[in-house]
Amino acid sequence: MVAMEFPEVRKASTREGAAERRADAQRNRQRILTAARRLYATEGLGISMAAVSREAGVGKATLFRHFATVPDLVSAAFAEQMDAYVLATQEALAEDDAWWGFIRYVITVCEMQAGDRGFADVLTTALPGSADFEARRVQAYEGFLEVVERARSTGHLRDDFTSQDLILVLFANAGVVAATASEAPESWRRLIGHLIRGFAAEGAPTPSLPTPPDDEALYRAMTRDAPVAIRRR
Amino acid sequence: MVAMEFPEVRKASTREGAAERRADAQRNRQRILTAARRLYATEGLGISMAAVSREAGVGKATLFRHFATVPDLVSAAFAEQMDAYVLATQEALAEDDAWWGFIRYVITVCEMQAGDRGFADVLTTALPGSADFEARRVQAYEGFLEVVERARSTGHLRDDFTSQDLILVLFANAGVVAATASEAPESWRRLIGHLIRGFAAEGAPTPSLPTPPDDEALYRAMTRDAPVAIRRR
DNA sequence: CCGGAAACGGATCGCCCGTTCCATTTGTGA
C-alpha cells in the first residue's frame, strides 16, 4: 500500500472581506464567537441564539446580522477545531507504527469530543447549508480511510473493521460524553479502551485499560445530566 | 460463588385504587398512556406534555390531573418494560452457559433500548421522585452484578470487566441508537459486537460480528437525526 | 469636525411550552 499525498488542509480562519468591516462589527463578531464557543463547549449545541446573544452582551439582531442561521454560527465557531480534526488524520499517518497511529487517532478524536460537548455534537451532526464545513468533514473521513488501511495492513487491526465503525465510535462516544461530562468526565476513556481491544486482532498490543469511573459519580451522571430535561415538580 | 436467591419481581401494573376511579377517567388514563408510549417510542423522552395530550385527544388539564409531573408519566408509561428489564437478568442467570448468558443479557438490554427510544433514555436517566421506578432499576443492577460474577468465573469474561462498564455500554448504545434509529436502526448490533469482543478473555468464544450498516444510511443519520435540532433557513 | 453609511439593540411578532383556572359535561349511587 503506497502512502498517498494529502491535500493541504484549508484554513477556514482566513476569511476574505473580514477586514473591510467596521471595527465595532469585527469586535462584536469576535465577542459572539467567543461567547458561542464557551456556551457550546459546556452545554452542547442545544444553546439558543438568544442565550448566545445574552452571553455576548449583544442584541439579538446583531447576532442574526452576523450569523443568519444556527449552522452559520456553529460552523464559524468550530472552524479551528475542524482544522485540528483534519490534522489529526495526518498526524496519525505520520506515525511510524500504523497500528499505534490508529489507536492514537481514535483517542485523539474522542478526546476532542470529550473536551467540548459542542464539538461532540458537531462530529455527529451534519450542518445543512455549510458546504465548507461538510467538505472538511469528508476530507477528514478520507484521511481516516487511509489510517484504517495502513493499520489493517500491519495485521494488528482486525480485517473486518470498516470505516463505518469509526462513525459508530463517534456516536457511541458522544453518548457517553453527553451523559458523563459533568460527573465522570473521563469515563469515555474506559469505553474506548474496551473498543480498541475489540478492534485488535489476536496478539496485537493494546494500551492498558483505563480505570473505571467511580460508581456514585456514574449514578449522579444518570440523575443529573438527563439527555432530556426532566424537571422536578 | 454461591447462586443467590432472587427477590420476586414486583409487578408495577397492579395499582391499588385504580378501580375506584370513574370509568371515563380510567379510559382517559389508558388513552394517555397509549399515546405517550407511542410518542416516546419513536421520539424519545423529549416529547412535550402538550404533544402527548394532543396525541391522546385529551385536554392538557386532564393529562396533568392524571400525571402531575413528567417523571410520573414516564414511569407509568414504562412500567411493563421495566419489569421486562428486571426479568432479563433472571433469564440470564437461568442460562446454563454463564458467558453466553452474559452476552445474551447485554444484547437483550440493548435491543430494548433500540426498540424504544424512550426506553433508551429511561435507562440512562434517573427519574427524580419516582422511588418505585428507581428501586426496580437498582434491582436490575444487582441482578446484573450476579450475571457478571458468574460470567467472570467461567474465565471467558475478562476479569477487569466491572459493573460500571455496563452503564457505559448503556450510555454508548443510547448514543448510537439515538443517532441511527431512523436511518440505520441495526447499527447498534455492530457496536455491541465490537464491545463484546473487547470484553471477551483470550480464547473465549464470541458471536460473529454483525455486518456494518450502510455507508450512505449512516451519513443520512448524521444529517437528519441531529442530537439537537438544527434548522435550515 | 461633520455627515452619511454602517452597525447596533430594544421592541415586537408568532409560536409552543408548562401550568392553572373555571364553566361545562358526564358518570353514578341513591
Place this chain on the structure above:
DNA sequence: TCACAAATGGAACGGGCGATCCGTTTCCGG
C-alpha cells in the same frame, strides 16, 4: 330519574424561543 360529585377541556397566563423591524448610536473618510 335525578342530583351532586367527579371529571373534563378550552381559555388564559407567563415565559422562552427564532426571527424581524426600525429608531438610535457609532464609526470613519473627506
